[in-house]
Amino acid sequence: MKVANLVGQRFKEKPSDCVIDSHALMVRGGFMKYVGNGIYSEFPVLRRITAKIENIIRKEMDAIDGQEVLFPVVLPAVLWEESGRYESIGNELVRFKDRNGSNHVLGMTHEEAAVQLVREYAQSYTKYPFMIYQIQRKFRDEARPRAGMIRVREFTMKDAYSFHTSQEDLDRYYKICFQAYNRIFQKVGVPEVVTVKSDSGIMGGSVSHEYMLLTPVGEDSIVICNECDYSSNMEAAENIVENTKADSDKLLCVETPNCKTIEDVCAFLKSDVKTSCKAVVYQKNIDDKFVVAFVRGDYEVNETKLRNLVGGEIHTAEITADDCLVAGYIGPYGISNEVEFYIDVSLKGIGNIVAGANKEGYHYTGLDLERDLENVNYVDISKIKEGGICPCCKKSAITIKRGIEVGNIFQLGTKYTETMNMQYTDENGESHYPIMGCYGIGVGRLAASVCEVHHDEYGPIWPISIAPWEVQICCLRADDEDTKQVADKLYKDLTDIGIEALYDDRQVRPGVMFSDADLIGVPIRVIISPRNLKESSVEITTRDKSIKTMVSVEEAAEYIKNLRLKLFADIESHVQDYK
RNA sequence: CGGCGUGUGGCUCAGCUUGGUAGAGCGUUGCGUUCGGGACGCAGAAGCCGCAGGUUCAAAUCCUGUCACGCCGACCA
Secondary structure, three states: OEHHHOOOOOOOOOOOOOOOHHHHHHHHOOOEEEEEOOEEEEOHHHHHHHHHHHHHHHHHHHHOOEEEOOOOOEEEHHHHHHHOHHHHOOOOOOEEEOOOOOEEEEOOOOHHHHHHHHOOOOOEHHHOOEEEEEEEEEEOOOOOOEOHHHEOOEEEEEEEEEEEOOHHHHHHHHHHHHHHHHHHHHHHOOOOEEEEEOOOHHHOOOOEEEEEEEOOOOOEEEEEEOOOOOEEEOOOOOOEOOOOOOOOOOOEEEEOOOOOOHHHHHHHHOOOHHHEEEEEEEEOOOOOOEEEEEEEOOOOEOHHHHHHHHOOOOEEOOOOOOOOOOOOOOOOOOOOOOOEEEEEHHHOOOOOEEEEOOOOOEEEEEEOHHHHOOOOOEEOOEOOOOOOEOOOOOOEOEEEEEEEEEEEEEEEEOHHHHHOOOOEEOOOOOEEOOEEEEEEEEHHHHHHHHHHHOEEOOEEOOOOOOOOOOEEEEEOOOOOHHHHHHHHHHHHHHHHOOOOEEEEOOOOOHHHHHHHHHHHOOOEEEEEOHHHHHOOEEEEEEOOOOOEEEEEOOOHHHHHHHHHHHHHHHHHOOOOOOO
16 A cells, blocks of 8 residues: 555644544544544544454454354334333434334444344254354444544444353353453553453443553543452442541531531531531432432542442432422431432441531531431442552552543343343253343444554554554655665565555655654554665664664565564563463 | 533634734645755635624624534443
8 A cells, every 4th residue: 555545634733622642643644534423434544453453353252152243233123122221221322213103223232133133043052152243333322422432422343242041151151251352452452451340330230341441531430459459440349438436425416607518517617527427419300309328528429339229310419498408408317208318338437427417507516327317227329539448458559540441241141131032941941031241342442542552742653463554664755766666676575475564655755754654653664765775774663663773675574574573472472361 | 411612714723802805824736946854935726704693884703593513520331
């Protein structure tokens, strides 16, 4: 391929709406073009990258006995009504009618389609276990697409679904998938991807893991223990709080005028935030009763945990003067029995709590929950903090990092097989619902994430395993006949031995050529110029600047061949075998 | 869905306060000089100033509405 013919424009100035580096570089480098909110087209350079990622994934899925299938993008609503998700999923699911007026959806995930595909086939236990997967476009009408290809509405995803006749077998296969995923990320060239335990969300099921690429621009918060190997999504991390119990004082109702925030109250009463009780009010729906979450003043409510606890969607509630709650003065003691409330573990074991008195302008001091309330039931609904206690090794060694979720694996259980009535007959002639697992990787997001963690100020630095080309030949002064001849020959020689070369023989100034090469991010670069040819050599560099050397014209092709092998070997050295 | 912000050639932006013939740089087309990190000169093409109403002799500029996009939050397999 010649740069001169490459479809896609590279340019110098950073587009104004790009906030993260990878987005700006991929737009500037002619990798992708904005089409609409959260919708992008891929230019040839990016398509070559995503195709390579897809092939790495495909190979690993096939290696664990996956079978590639293809589900439709447009699915009839009846399928989603079977699983109940036509109703339960919000506006993310695009619904529309066809010409006959029947309801359809755009596939945002394919559990229903997977069950529909195999429920007749897999009626006998002898067909199990098996896994099917596809690599395909999905559409999710995200509330807020952002960060270029990191969070989009339409994207390519590899999604896989496995079916089993026992939990033990799912556990066994889940581990194999777990390893296959690690291999995929290692082969793609991002061994820095970590796995974390996660919340299962709308997918249902119990056990799930997310694959996170750690970067400060990530959207998710990840809890990592510095002592043991514990790691978790913030949403799923248990918050352990140790309080030292002071002797309980007498319960007193004190006047705290205009103290509506925890900071105000503690400043006014000169008390420690760590012995205060904060109330956060939610509602399932606008007219439902209030759900009040009480946490220690210095903690935040983890809404995902609360949502799981109350078993449904919740939204922060607005309190008006007519309500049974007094905004700013809500406390667990003497609270209206019209509300549902939860007390977080962070409030356990404190002798003297400062809490709202449920009365305008008043707080209690000396509140002892175990003494003053009946049947205190502590639940875990707060967010763990930096330096918190590790739920695994119990040491105070938690750090919180940001990451991009590039993949996930779930144990689904029988949620879909039951609702969609997929059954098999076992060896005793009895019917059972198969147990499912599902496994996803976002291809475009992965490409963008690699760029985000592997780039410099000039452009992406693609690992050779997914680079759009392996070598880029820069022919400086293509108007010089001898130079052009050497470059042409090297391009042909490399192509002939199966090395993917991108050839720049444009008559542009060297600066332009180098800038473009940096933006494209090809790992190996050969510079052929009249100056180098005076020494009968060419210059060979790597995009990451680790290698910069002169090689004779005759040996160039051989050197590049070996360098290419070395770069692949470097990546393979991170890849672990299956145990 | 809430808060803030922005819409002017392909890109980055100025002009708007104080209404009066639409600008610059990059890119692009042609010619010439250059040639190891986004060169220079000359000549050219390209914009109903997001859209719709209103005020006015006159609107990119003022007013109203609307749409789109971005950021923060909410939400999210």
